[in-house]
Amino acid sequence: MGLHGWRLVSLIGAALLGGYLLATSAGIFLGSILPHSRSEATLIANLLSFAIYTGAIIWVFHLRKPGVAWLALSLASAALSLAGLALRG
Secondary structure, X not given: OOOOOHHHXXXXXXXXXXXXXXXXXXXHHHHXXXXXXXHHXXXXXXXXXXXXXHHHHHHHHXXXXXXXXXXXXXXXXXXXXXXXXXXXX
């Protein structure tokens, strides 16, 4: 099972778009739980989101299953966003 055609396109999409959504959602969540002023928490969360984005891209291509990658990234993004927005008040 090689990486070619629509499978490769789906993996690239999951890595780029899904990873971006996960990193943004993690930034929202981390910004709301870090025990700093709002501006410092936002800065730290955004810096950490770059590492999360990189990790998500690597994980997607290691997994090599587009459906599982899309599902996991979507669910994790939704959970982190909702938790972050609920905690922020």
